Amino acid sequence: MKIVLTGGAGYIGSACLRWLLDHGHDPIAFDDLSEGNPPSVPADRLVVGDILDTEAMAEALRRHRAEAVMHFAALAIVPDSVKDPDNYYRVNVLGTKSVLDAMRRANVPRIVFSSTCATYGTRAEMPLTEQSPQAPEHPYGTTKLAAERMIQDYASAYGLGYAILRYFNAAGADPDGSHGEDRRHETHLIPLTLQVAAGRRPRLLIYGDDWPTRDGTCVRDYIHTADLADAHQKAVEAIGPGDGRVYVLGSGHGATVLEVVTACEEVVGRPIPVERTGRRPGDPPTLIADPSKIASELGWSPRYTDIRAIVETAWRWLSTHPEGYGPKPGRH
Ligand SMILES: NC(=O)c1ccc[n+]([C@@H]2O[C@H](COP(=O)([O-])OP(=O)(O)OC[C@H]3O[C@@H](n4cnc5c(N)ncnc54)[C@H](O)[C@@H]3O)[C@@H](O)[C@H]2O)c1
Numbered sequence: 001m002k003i004v005l006t007g008g009a010g011y012i013g014s015a016c017l018r019w020l021l022d023h024g025h026d027p028i029a030f031d032d033l034s035e036g037n038p039p040s041v042p043a044d045r046l047v048v049g050d051i052l053d054t055e056a057m058a059e060a061l062r063r064h065r066a067e068a069v070m071h072f073a074a075l076a077i078v079p080d081s082v083k084d085p086d087n088y089y090r091v092n093v094l095g096t097k098s099v100l101d102a103m104r105r106a107n108v109p110r111i112v113f114s115s116t117c118a119t120y121g122t123r124a125e126m127p128l129t130e131q132s133p134q135a136p137e138h139p140y141g142t143t144k145l146a147a148e149r150m151i152q153d154y155a156s157a158y159g160l161g162y163a164i165l166r167y168f169n170a171a172g173a174d175p176d177g178s179h180g181e182d183r184r185h186e187t188h189l190i191p192l193t194l195q196v197a198a199g200r201r202p203r204l205l206i207y208g209d210d211w212p213t214r215d216g217t218c219v220r221d222y223i224h225t226a227d228l229a230d231a232h233q234k235a236v237e238a239i240g241p242g243d244g245r246v247y248v249l250g251s252g253h254g255a256t257v258l259e260v261v262t263a264c265e266e267v268v269g270r271p272i273p274v275e276r277t278g279r280r281p282g283d284p285p286t287l288i289a290d291p292s293k294i295a296s297e298l299g300w301s302p303r304y305t306d307i308r309a310i311v312e313t314a315w316r317w318l319s320t321h322p323e324g325y326g327p328k329p330g331r332h
């Protein structure tokens with residue numbers, strides 16, 4: 001299938017693009033490089049552009065004769081969204097509207113959307129299913145929920161097929177260590193912990209050890225990017241005309257912050273300095289998926305269910321690419 005991936009030079013988008021190439025599809029990335037890395041995808045598969053430019057997006061869809069869009073492009077850091085909601089509503093909500101309008105102009109019949117478990121809020125019961133009530137508690141989650149609703153409204157009015165995938169915590173790198181996570185400003189637990197292990201940061205701050213969890217630190221469901229990519233492939237292949245699907249997408253297993261640090265110590269073979277500090281605003285204590293719907297409907301199951309195996313891939317990338325993908329172009 002000919003597929004355009006918005007945000008396809010980013011961490012998850014580029015992992016999906018490489019996966020789709022390896023599995024017989026014809027993907028290209030459409031990315032403004034505000035966070036993406038050109039070396040993460042083949043040069044002839046990258047179109048540089050802004051999703052808010054509807055005509056540029058439509059032109060890329062027409063030129064590639066796209067049969068599907070995977071919409072990854074977004075701003076996705078919770079505390080930044082609290083400080084700068086203007087930018088989050090612009091890129092995540094108006095940007096999604098622009099992508100949908102470009103798809104209508106270019107007659108593209110299906111979309112797979114990157115949503116998030118951050119649309120649920122802190123009060124839902126664990127594990128989370130597609131039926132759990134959505135009540136986001138920060139602008140990032142609100143903008144992602146607004147984008148979900150917009151896709152569903154466009155689908156019922158204009159006959160679009162869609163799959164909404166609510167991911168949990170994306171983690172890991174390509175198993176051969178050739179590609180991985182490289183952001184301008186890293187905030188995610190596993191890369192930060194491994195950067196401390198590599199001597200690039202003095203210590204890891206642990207945000208809260210008094211949460212109501214088994215060791216007092218937050219529990220998250222870490223899902224490897226290869227498992228995310230596999231789910232995207234299965235979802236895009238399953239969407240029929242006018243078909244709408246929603247799936248939660250996690251491994252079904254939770255790890256605490258301290259368990260992640262221990263896994264990192266086991267993988268790198270030495271202790272990692274940590275400092276316990278206060279809770280980070282907006283953090284829910286526990287987020288765990290129940291992925292049984294995507295398992296039964298699409299035959300998806302995660303290959304990475306052990307946090308140590310996920311960390312091993314991330315360490316292979318980080319320890320062999322201390323500069324990541326190198327200098328970042330065009331950042332704003
Ligand atoms: N990382 C996670 O744990 C996680 C979890 C749940 C959902 N998600 C969602 O998955 C998607 C990808 O996340 P990621 O971690 O790969 O982030 P990322 O920042 O690495 O990727 C986002 C990409 O979008 C591009 N982009 C941003 N604004 C753009 C614009 N206006 N026009 C074109 N391109 C633009 C960036 O350059 C970047 O390459 C996001 O939609 C995010 O909300 C991520």
Ligand SMILES: O=c1ccn([C@@H]2O[C@H](COP(=O)(O)OP(=O)(O)O[C@H]3O[C@H](CO)[C@@H](O)[C@H](O)[C@H]3O)[C@@H](O)[C@H]2O)c(=O)[nH]1
Nearest residue numbers: 076116118168169187188189192205206207218257280283
């Ligand atoms: O230096 C750090 C960084 C993180 N944490 C903790 O580690 C856990 C995981 O944090 P992080 O890796 O920042 O991920 P989340 O805040 O859970 O958010 C990610 O996962 C969400 C889905 O759960 C996505 O929607 C977001 O885009 C993505 O950033 C949280 O309990 C944090 O408090 C620390 O203790 N110290």
